[in-house]
Amino acid sequence: MTNRTARIAFAAALVLGALPLWVSRVLPMVDLPQHLYLISVLHRLEDPTTLYPALFAARHELTPYLGYYYLVSALNWLFPLEVANRVFLTAYVVGLPLGMAFLLRSLGRPSWPALLTLPLAYGDSFGWGFINYLAALPLTLLCCGLFVRALTDVPHRIRQAMGLAACLVAVLLFHVQAFGFLAFGLPWLLFTTPVPEDASARGFVARLRPRVAALAGVVPGVTLFLAWVVLRFGNPPDIQPGAPWKAWGPTFSPQNLAWKGFEQNRAEFFQVLANTFHDGSDRWALYAVGLVAAVGWGLGLLRPGTLREGPVARWRLLGLGVLALALYFLLPFDIRGYVYYLNTRYAHLAAALLVASMPATRVGWRRPLCLAAAACALLVAFVMGRGFRDFAEEAREWDVLADVTGNRPKVMGLVFDAGSSVVRFPVFLHGAAVLARERGGVPNFTFATTPHSPLRYRDAVPPTFPSEWRPQQMDYATPEIAEWMPPDADVRRLMEQVAALAGSPLALSAPQRQEQVRQKVLDAARAYFTPEVRQRYARRLWRMAAFFEATGRPPQADMARAEARRLFHGVEEPYSRFAETLFTKVVVLAAAGAQAQSATGAPTAGEPPAPATSERRSPGGLILP
Template sequence: MSTWKTGAGRVARTARRAGRRRVQSAPSVTPRHSRLVHAAALVLGVLPLWVSRHLPLVDLPQHLYLISVLHRLDDPTTLYPQLFAARHALTPYLGYYYLVSGLNWLLPLEMANRVFLSAYVVGLPLSLGFLLRSLGRPTWPALLALPFAYGDSFNWGFINYCAALPLTLLCCGLFVRTLEDTPRRRTWGVGLAVCLVAVLLFHVQAFGFLAFGLPLLLLTTRVPEDAEARGFVARLRPRVPALLGVVPGVALFLGWVVLRFGEPADIQPGVPWKAWGPTFSPQNLAWKGFEQNRAEFFQVLANTFRDGSDRWALYAVGAVAVAGWVAGLLRPERSATQGMVARSRLMGLGLLALALYFLLPFDIRGYVYYLNTRYAHLAAALLVATVPAAIPAWRRPLRVAALACAVVLAFVMARGYRAFSREAQAEWGPLVAATAPRPRVMGLMFDPGSRVVRQPVFIHSAAVLARARGGVPNFTFASTPHSPLRYTGEEPPTFPSEWRPQQMDYERQGVWYDHFLVRGASPSRVFGPQLQSELAVVAEPGKSALVRRR
């Protein structure tokens, strides 16, 4: 009997040792699985950008046109040297335009732009993962942010703002690490300073979130020295590197924004793109009510396609987030030692972005447009990542579920983008072929809509023709002060807003142009007798007609 007990004891000890070895070997498998899942999800996230020739972003034709001009400013085969010059000033938007222009030396322009957009889409979950790790949270919920890389701001072509979002999340993570990581505090502080300036080189509105988000993190983050610090100075000293890290960005922000708001406004009541009154006066602010913002919140997150198919990925992410919350509440990770305030920091950032969505005006005329809606995606990405930490064994299926959300996103976005690309190519292809070199193109978009996507993606079609043939459209972003380009003389004559083609006066504005792109209206109705004597229709694909001077 004693022999049997001894043998049984040996077997039990051997089994326990084997179990310990399996437990010890598990971490070596889990990181590899995590990396594979993250890599697959990121590839799926950018797939829609590469499966179609044309992307349904409203302002993209204008952005590509300006980058083409910037890249070929001295090209005598175009009209660019006659009309444009570089704006030698440090302004927002430089980050996007110059980075893609630099890539254009290595890649065709549209491919260079896709590389940049891919970096943005990948950068959103990666930077959110960095923030999550900085806050001591599990990183798998960062994959749930992939659908929010698309949506309203992306659809409108607010590429500069979208590109600033990953940098914004990165700034938050760097700020936390500058506070908490004592050995590398100065290194993180330098990174914070560089990153914050980079945010401003893309878009000021992302900096607006950081103006509230970083103080929130400062007030809710304890530093290791707090345990023994006595007095205000002792508590302030370890926070100095983080405070110094924001100084360059704040100085640049004050130089750009505050000084600009201090300049006399060009007040022209009722005129598009002009101030209608003093900057913050009631007549110059356009608001959406709370009920309208509440009703539009989920639509803003996923409003690309007319059939609503892009909502599928949003629903999938919501289901996985709910499952993650249930798992985190039922089987929480016991090793977490953070207090309630530290655990609430991410939720605080998400609620801050949500408050900006509900409380800010929609437009500050003459300065900022589509202001509050841009914070919806940031709020959603932060809030969906607040999933509490569950036991490690439950993270693997949740991570795989997040990958399944990326599969849904890739399928619906790729299918819709390909459908739009076929629609756009059916019109733009024949129009470009019928356009002469160095054209002066006036766009008259009476119907800028698409059968596939919700946004008016054909509004800047004139820029497509002008870029393809080295010409100029009647409207470009070079007329705005944040553009890297400016007109060397007077701007091309045009009607006050590209959205109101019915205001075109042919005798005062139209005579400057030799091409007219009309969409959604009959050229004979637009031009009348001029169509018989001076002009001729040379192409009529889809809803468009190209009219050229005889």
């Protein structure tokens, strides 16, 4: 395969991989509205036509998020904000395979497997909008490659070490988790990478001397990291047990760490690599990449090419992948008050390193493998582009709301349904930030409350509910509402259906029977809550809200009003928790009564003793003749 053909295929694949970012007007990323809002504030901090100067001030501290916010703010001088952000995301998407290609070439390997990382640029971290971490991944791969070259490229060691120093600082300024991976990855490369002088070196000092440049290249980044640690962890933690975004105890205490078990991590590993769309279409590209990688591994083992790495050095890339995989399985999910969603983010890095670590095959096989890898990018462009455009149509509601929003608004984000019919993530969660940014106002919640933000509130943080609003957590067991019951006729009808399930000849498992009972409850609630009944209960709940407020229960008042609005305006999905609970407690009360009667051995009133039976049943529970 000629260099020209390889470069054309590589460039075409990069264009296709980034194309979904430009075919959709809105990108489905949960935290993106918050990020764009902070960048808008940072860019217009002195703009008197907005609320920004009165509410926010720059946080003049070293934080690992400075890279993304300040770089896109700088691009905002050249492009509109959303275009500037797309330019940045494009650099990330094409940067992931380019960074992998640079690392592969630094290790003396063919670069075509780097194309297999393109689908991994999307997925769980992209859907959540962890842009700072994502942007650090190409730089992480670049750091590994520069470190290897600072060891092996004898004529240009100083230049490679200077590039390493700048790149490592950049990694820290984007996200500390990527820097944490390098804390393990660079020592691994140091001990497994031979240098030309090793053949004639005698003694420790002689072996150390050619490695000094590479070691010196990490000093600025490590120094900056230690300074950040002193600043960040030197302050006493704000310990508020149970509060979101706050520490629940000392930093590494058991109550401050949230873990996911090994089985859960194992089950989620492949899911988080491609979990964007409800229809699962984004997994097509992942399957295609897996197929090409499997063929590449098979050919590399059965038809190996010329080995340019020694017996130890050939394990360097695979070892980096194993290190990332170990971080995925061994780290906690949250360190509350400091780092969230910690271990899961390493899944994409581990997958990218592992899929590219295949042994080199013969030169003749590299052309078809490279073309097959480039074809995977075509699948990425089609599937992700189609899904992003479908979401953009769904998100047009934001435009309608923005048109009727006044200037300098204060927006309360009471989002009834943050979910989407296209993507799996709650992408409408931070919709209030979209409206506030469009009109120079402020939403009730911003990331300026977090210590890694480049901004802070000038005065006290505006009062709001903790983190995101969750109307589904309304406690309908308040003494006043707990007595509300459906009409007797509807109660009898529901209990007859539940009794029929209990006497079903099918041998159902407990979860299956529970799901069927819940479905009967939902069916009963939907049948009863006609538009007229919805409005009746909406008025009742609205009056109850006033009562709760008068009796010193503002959270219950807010939730009652929210549910009243849902019922009155006919919001269907997610279905009313109040309506479901109204019928659920009928089943719960009946089950409690049956349990009490069975404890005393008394039959239910009017129930005859159970007759003896000689029925024969199949293993599945069907009655046999």
